[in-house]
Amino acid sequence: MGLNKIVKNLQKLLDTKKSRQLKRIDAVEDLVARLEKKQAKFSRKLEDAKSEKELRKIKRHIKVCKAQLKKGKAALDTLQKEDG
Numbered sequence: 001m002g003l004n005k006i007v008k009n010l011q012k013l014l015d016t017k018k019s020r021q022l023k024r025i026d027a028v029e030d031l032v033a034r035l036e037k038k039q040a041k042f043s044r045k046l047e048d049a050k051s052e053k054e055l056r057k058i059k060r061h062i063k064v065c066k067a068q069l070k071k072g073k074a075a076l077d078t079l080q081k082e083d084g
Contacts, residue, residue: 018083025079032072039065 042061049055 021079021083025076025083028072028076028079032069032076035065035069035072039069 039062042058042065046055046058046062049058
């Protein structure tokens with residue numbers, strides 16, 4: 001195999017890895033944004049809760065959103081640091 005062919009194959013492999021990493025970053029960013037919207041939606045619903053049961057349910061949803069947002073943002077920071 002010639003040098004040019006080896007270099008091209010290596011470049012393709014490296015680009016593919018970088019491409020996959022960028023796709024993962026985009027996917028995590030999208031999910032984090034969607035979670036932020038959901039959390040805002042539940043926060044608005046909190047004001048209109050009609051019963052104690054509904055209030056607890058909405059608070060539980062908000063708690064889950066916050067926990068997942070924390071995990072998502074940490075994962076995003078890690079992915080971005082790996083990407084360089």
